[in-house]
Each structure stands twice: as structure tokens, then as C-alpha cells.
Amino acid sequence: MDLGIAGRKAWLTGDxxxxxxxxxxxxxxxxxxxxxxxxxAATADIIVSALAPRRxxxxxxxxxxxxxxxxxxxxxxxxxxxxxxxxxxxxxxGFGRVIxxxxxxxxxxxxxxxxxxxxxxxxxxxQKNLGGEYGESGLTANSILYDAARRDDAAMTxxxxxxxxxxxxxPAAYLTGTVMTVDGGKSRSIF
Amino acid sequence: MDLGIAGRNAIVSGGSKGIGREIARMLLAEGVNVTLAARNAxxxxxxxxxxxxxxxxxxxxxxxxxxxxxxxEAAVGTAxxxxxxxxxxxxxxxxxxxxxxxxxxxxxxxxGHFSDLEREDFNIGFRQLFLSAWHLAQAxxxxxxxxxxxxxxxxxxxxxxxxxxxxxxxxxxxVRPAVAGFQRTLADAVIADGITVNNxxxxxxxxxxxxxxxxxxADKRGQTVAEVERHHHMTxxxxxxGTPSEMASxxxxxxxxxxxxxxxxxxxxxxxxxxxxx
Numbered sequence: 001m002d003l004g005i006a007g008r009k010a011w012l013t014g015d016x017x018x019x020x021x022x023x024x025x026x027x028x029x030x031x032x033x034x035x036x037x038x039x040x041a042a043t044a045d046i047i048v049s050a051l052a053p054r055r056x057x058x059x060x061x062x063x064x065x066x067x068x069x070x071x072x073x074x075x076x077x078x079x080x081x082x083x084x085x086x087x088x089x090x091x092x093x094g095f096g097r098v099i100x101x102x103x104x105x106x107x108x109x110x111x112x113x114x115x116x117x118x119x120x121x122x123x124x125x126x127q128k129n130l131g132g133e134y135g136e137s138g139l140t141a142n143s144i145l146y147d148a149a150r151r152d153d154a155a156m157t158x159x160x161x162x163x164x165x166x167x168x169x170x171p172a173a174y175l176t177g178t179v180m181t182v183d184g185g186k187s188r189s190i191f
Numbered sequence: 192m193d194l195g196i197a198g199r200n201a202i203v204s205g206g207s208k209g210i211g212r213e214i215a216r217m218l219l220a221e222g223v224n225v226t227l228a229a230r231n232a233x234x235x236x237x238x239x240x241x242x243x244x245x246x247x248x249x250x251x252x253x254x255x256x257x258x259x260x261x262x263x264e265a266a267v268g269t270a271x272x273x274x275x276x277x278x279x280x281x282x283x284x285x286x287x288x289x290x291x292x293x294x295x296x297x298x299x300x301x302x303g304h305f306s307d308l309e310r311e312d313f314n315i316g317f318r319q320l321f322l323s324a325w326h327l328a329q330a331x332x333x334x335x336x337x338x339x340x341x342x343x344x345x346x347x348x349x350x351x352x353x354x355x356x357x358x359x360x361x362x363x364x365x366v367r368p369a370v371a372g373f374q375r376t377l378a379d380a381v382i383a384d385g386i387t388v389n390n391x392x393x394x395x396x397x398x399x400x401x402x403x404x405x406x407x408x409a410d411k412r413g414q415t416v417a418e419v420e421r422h423h424h425m426t427x428x429x430x431x432x433g434t435p436s437e438m439a440s441x442x443x444x445x446x447x448x449x450x451x452x453x454x455x456x457x458x459x460x461x462x463x464x465x466x467x468x469x
Contacts, residue, residue, distance in 0.1 A: 059380050065260060066325055070314070073321075076365075077313035084306055106372060114376045118321070121368035125354055126305075129364040132356030133305055191468075 004170030006031030008095075011041035011086060013079070014050035018152045019101055022161030023048050030165055042085040045093065046168045049079060050101040053148040054119070056112030072119045080126070087134065096139030097168045100127055101160060103148035107187050110148070120145075124179060131176040140176035142167045147183035156182060195448030197222025201279035202270045204257040204327060207234040209398035210346060211283040212242075213435035217443050219246035223279065226251040226270035228263075249274075257284055258323040267330040276334035279446050283346040284323040285400070302359045316362030317369075324370050328377060332386070341386035342446045345374060349392045349459050352467060358408070371457050378455030387454035389445050394461020395423055397432040428463025 010032050012020050024034050027046070035041050054072065062068050083098070090096025100123050105116035124143055131141040144163055150156045160182050166172055181187050201218050205211040206227030215225045219242060227242075229235050232254040239252045251273035256262035270277050301312050324345050335341025351371045354364035371390055378388040395401060402416075409419045424430050438460045444450055459465045 059376060064329065066322055069317075069321065069325070073317045074310075074314055077310045077317075080305070080308070080313050081310040088306065109376065109379060114373065117372040117376060118369045121372040122317075122365045125350075125365040125368040126361070128354040129356055129361045130305060132354060133361075 001171070003030045003165060003168070005046070005168055007033070008045040008168075009033045009035055009043060010046035010048060010168065011035045011038075011044035012048045012050070013038075013082070014048070014052070014101070016050040016052040016101070016151060018154075018157045019050040019146070019160055020048070022157040023050065023101070023164040024161075026158075026161035026165040027168060030169075032168070038082055041082070043089050044086040045090060045095055046097040046099070047083060047086055048099045048101065048164055048168075051103065051119070051123070053103040053105070053151060054113070054116040057115055058112055059114050062114075068115050069118060072115050073122065076119060076122055076126070087130070087139070090139050091134050091137035094138040096134065096137065098127065098130055098139065098141040099164050099167045100124075100141075100143040101164065102143060102145055103151070104145040104181060104183055104187060105148065107145055107181065107189055113148075116148075128177050135176060138173070140167070140173065142175060142177070143179045145179060145181040145183070147186050156184075192447075192449070194221050194443060194446065196279070196446055198224075199278040200224045200226075200270060200274040200276065201281065201446070202226045202228060202267060202277055202327075202331070203281040203283065204228045204266070204323070205283035205285060205346070206281075207231060207238040209400055210393065210396060210435050210438050211281065212238055213439040214281055214283075214442050215250075216242060216245070217436065217439050218279070218446065219249055221443065223446075224249045224251075224274040226253055226266070226273060228253040228255050228257050228266035228269075230254065230256055257282075257327070258319045260322070260326045263323070263326040263330050267327075271334070276338055277331045278335065278338060278340055279342045279344075280327050280331040281344050281346065281442065282324040282327045284319060303361060304359045305361045307359065308361065313362065313365070316366055320363065320366040321370055321373065325373065328388075332381065335381070335386045336384045339385045341381070341384070343374075343377070343386065343388045344442055344445055345370060345390045346442075347371065347390045347392050347457065349394055349461055349465060351390070351392055351457055352459070353465060374457075375455045382454055385451070387445070387451065389454060390457040391438070391441055391445075392457055392459040392461070393438065394459055394464050395427065395432045396435055396438045396460070398435055401432065424462075426464060427461060431462065433460060433462055
């Protein structure tokens with residue numbers, strides 16, 4: 001299938017290096033240019049942000065000022081700020097793809113995942129919001145959830161990369177606001 | 192139905208107006224002692240006088256910033272001092288700011304589309320909508336664990352499940368789902384102590400706030416308020432706005448002794464407006 005994105009530019013960011021690399025490989029194979037640097041990102045057509053699982057923390061162990069949450073959320077706030085330039089560029093050019101890649105904490109109740117769950121749900125809300133606000137400008141926003149226990153498993157990360165490239169593609173233009181899980185069917189939720 | 196909560200003690204944030212005040216009124220009618228907590232001392236006193244007339248000596252007030260840890264702890268301290276340990280806590284902090292930013296208080300989140308906001312705005316939105324619920328839960332849990340009974344309820348919004356983008360709403364769109372995730376996690380952590388945690392998602396409920404939202408949309412679309420309301424209500428199953436007491440009735444049921452197995456849930460009170468199957 002021709003994904004129709006040769007010559008497009010992608011900005012890849014995030015703290016999950018194996019997943020970022022897999023997305024980089026899959027996009028490069030389609031002829032996409034990769035920007036890792038935030039300055040080069042201003043003219044990106046595709047944003048990929050891949051989040052690693054958080055350090056596990058139980059709800060009782062979060063301190064009274066809730067610093068675990070504040071620190072995690074500030075990272076998301078920083079991502080929002082960094083995305084403003086590229087998103088403005090995308091809405092000008094009429095083509096844009098935002099792809100968030102997250103651990104599956106928003107869909108599970110695994111112990112120790114509360115901070116990742118809160119952060120992940122915030123990102124899913126952001127993704128929906130972006131899809132809605134910029135849909136008419138040809139921007140789509142989608143998310144991939146992955147099995148956090150297999151974060152470095154090459155069999156899984158290469159499939160995440162492939163899905164990322166599909167989400168970035170031209171034929172996926174009517175697919176927005178969706179969440180797909182790459183976990184081999186681990187999740188028990190019906191949706 | 193006897194809800195079985197006479198003599199329990201509740202704290203209701205944002206209790207001076209709208210849905211919060213109606214929850215307080217209905218709790219009082221069930222024999223619950225209620226502490227109202229809100230920032231505006233004048234509105235709070237007005238509510239206290241009105242509610243005290245219906246339920247003498249069972250209403251206390253705490254003028255406090257319920258988005259801030261110290262404010263929440265002070266308000267819970269007032270409730271404890273007035274009536275004893277807290278059994279019921281309702282977090283009800285407003286997040287949908289639709290006024291122009293210059294009219295908003297310094298601490299409130301700015302309304303905005305994605306491109307209007309800066310890094311710190313996203314953090315302020317999180318503190319306001321998420322940490323208000325977090326700090327209230329933290330402050331009341333010791334009492335609830337001691338009593339081996341508790342009800343923690345958040346008044347959230349449908350945005351938790353279905354974000355809005357026809358208004359500048361990116362902050363609630365991000366933070367409301369995060370609150371739902373926190374509450375679902377907390378529900379598992381405390382159910383063994385007899386404490387339930389639920390989230391009511393507010394739809395179109397006829398409060399002053401909702402009227403100002405309709406007026407905002409009317410202004411933006413160049414329509415009359417009546418036209419906007421008609422259009423809005425056409426999209427739900429019941430074809431009208433809900434009343435504050437319809438909204439509050441679900442909260443009362445969740446507070447009751449009859450709802451000890453309902454926990455970790457987010458339920459929309461929206462006249463069937465939501466389009467998701469679950």
C-alpha cells in the first residue's frame with residue numbers, strides 16, 4: 001500500500017527510545033524525513049510523541065503536595081507548548097498528523113500505574129481536542145496504547161512503528177480521534 | 192426511600208450556588224449535617240442563612256479556596272469542628288471558564304483553544320480541576336477510614352468522555368478524563384474500607400452558569416438564547432434541560448446506605464445527550 005507520505009517531515013519526541021526508533025524506521029521506509037530537534041520541528045507535517053511507562057507509584061505513596069502528578073503534567077504542558085509551532089504549520093498547509101504512543105495504563109487498573117493513567121488520560125483528551133479543533137484543516141490526531149510490560153520487545157515495537165506509519169499516511173485521513181491498542185489482546189475491556 | 196444517612200456529616204465544595212447548593216439542600220433534608228465550602232464569602236453566607244432556615248443548626252460554612260491544599264484542609268477542619276468526622280465529600284470545582292481571560296481571577300484557568308495557551312496555563316488547569324478533587328479526597332480519607340464508611344463524589348462534566356471543541360475548552364478536555372482515571376484508581380484502593388468513589392458527569396442542567404454558557408453561545412453564533420437552547424435540547428433524548436435537583440438526586444442516591452456496591456463509576460446526567468454506548 002502506498003502511504004503517500006514520501007517527502008513529508010516528521011518530528012519524533014518522547015522518552016521511549018525503542019519505540020521512537022521503531023517509528024523512525026517505519027516512517028523513513030516510507031520516505032519521510034525525520035526531525036529529532038525541536039527547532040527543526042516547526043515545519044513538521046507529522047508529530048509522534050512516545051511516552052515510556054512511569055516509575056511505579058502507589059496511590060498511598062504520593063506526597064501531600066502531589067508532586068508526582070505535577071511533575072508528570074508539567075511534561076505534558078511542555079509538549080503542548082512545543083507542539084504549537086508545528087500544529088500552526090500543519091493547519092496552514094492542510095495536512096497534519098499527531099500520533100501519541102502511550103503505555104496502556106488508561107485502559108487497565110494495574111497497580112502502581114496511577115500517574116501514568118492520569119497523564120495518559122490527559123493526553124487522550126488532548127488528542128480528541130486537537131482532532132476536533134483542527135479537523136477541518138486536514139489534521140488528524142490518534143493514539144496507540146501498548147503493553148507496558150513489553151516496552152522493549154522488538155516484536156511489539158516494530159508493530160507500533162507500522163501502525164504509526166499507517167496513522168501518518170494519506171489514506172488514513174478520515175481516521176481521527178481513535179485509540180488502537182497493540183498488546184496481543186491483553187486488555188480485557190470490551191472497547 | 193429512606194437513604195439511611197441521617198446524622199452523617201458532609202462537606203460540599205462550591206456549595207453556595209447551583210448544583211452544589213441543591214446537593215446541600217437535599218442532604219440536609221435527609222438529616223445530614225452539611226458544611227458548605229466556597230471562595231465567595233458573601234454568597235456563602237446568603238446560602239447559609241437560607242439553608243439554616245430549613246435545617247437549623249445543621250449548616251456550617253467555610254470560606255476557602257477549594258483548589259488549594261491549605262484551603263481544602265482548612266475547610267475540612269471547619270467541618271470536623273462543627274460536626275465531627277466527615278463521611279461524605281462532594282468536590283464541585285468549576286472548570287469551564289468561558290469568560291474572556293481578563294475577567295477571570297488570577298488563579299482560575301484561562302479559557303482557550305489549544306493555540307491560545309502557554310505551558311503554565313496547562314498546569315493551572317490541572318491544579319484547578321484535578322488537584323481540587325485530589326486534595327479533598329486526601330483530606331477526608333482518614334476520617335472515612337476510621338469510620339469504615341465514606342462517600343467521595345466528584346461533580347465532573349461530560350467532557351470526561353466526549354470533549355467539546357466548539358468552545359475554547361482544551362483544559363477541561365484534558366483534565367476531566369484524568370480526574371475520572373484518578374477516581375477509578377482510588378475506588379479500588381478504598382472499597383475495602385467501605386468507601387465508594389463516583390463521578391457524576393454534568394450535562395445541560397439549568398443553573399445560572401448554564402444560562403451564561405447559553406448566552407455565550409448565542410452571542411458567538413449570532414442567535415437568540417432561546418434558539419441556542421432549542422438547538423441544544425434537540426440533541427438530547429428528553430428534549431429539555433435538567434433541573435439541579437434532578438442532577439443532585441443521583442448524588443444523593445450515591446451518598447445513601449443503599450449504594451455501597453456502586454463505585455468507580457462515571458455516569459452522565461444529561462437527558463440522553465451522550466452518544467457512546469457505554
